[in-house]
Amino acid sequence: xxxxxxxxxxxxxxxxxxxxxxxxxxxxxxxxxxxxxxxxxxxxxxxxxxxxxxxxxxxxxxxxxxxxxxxxxxxxxxxxxxxxxxxxxxxxxxxxxxxxxxxxxxxxxxxxxxxxxxxxxxxx
Numbered sequence: 001x002x003x004x005x006x007x008x009x010x011x012x013x014x015x016x017x018x019x020x021x022x023x024x025x026x027x028x029x030x031x032x033x034x035x036x037x038x039x040x041x042x043x044x045x046x047x048x049x050x051x052x053x054x055x056x057x058x059x060x061x062x063x064x065x066x067x068x069x070x071x072x073x074x075x076x077x078x079x080x081x082x083x084x085x086x087x088x089x090x091x092x093x094x095x096x097x098x099x100x101x102x103x104x105x106x107x108x109x110x111x112x113x114x115x116x117x118x119x120x121x122x123x124x
Contacts, residue, residue: 035107042103
């Protein structure tokens, strides 16, 4: 596949290599993360974050129900700790998911740049 400046693009798995000639010298540039890989990983990471959030929520619910079986300060403290952590965890998971969603937007921006800019990668 041709690239900018007469270069040639070679894809090997998730690594894209651009080879160009500068005089008698052949230059190779590795692009380690392709937009396809970024989109795939974004989905995997979002799923993992959602599963972790769900598991944390279930643990907090379980801690809240321990008072049904156990009594004392230890259980009250555990419940209070989980309620505090649950609130902070909600914010942290929301922030994490927001950042992970940006990965897809970044991939789209790069793909659009590749389509528009003949100075990047031309897929002909």
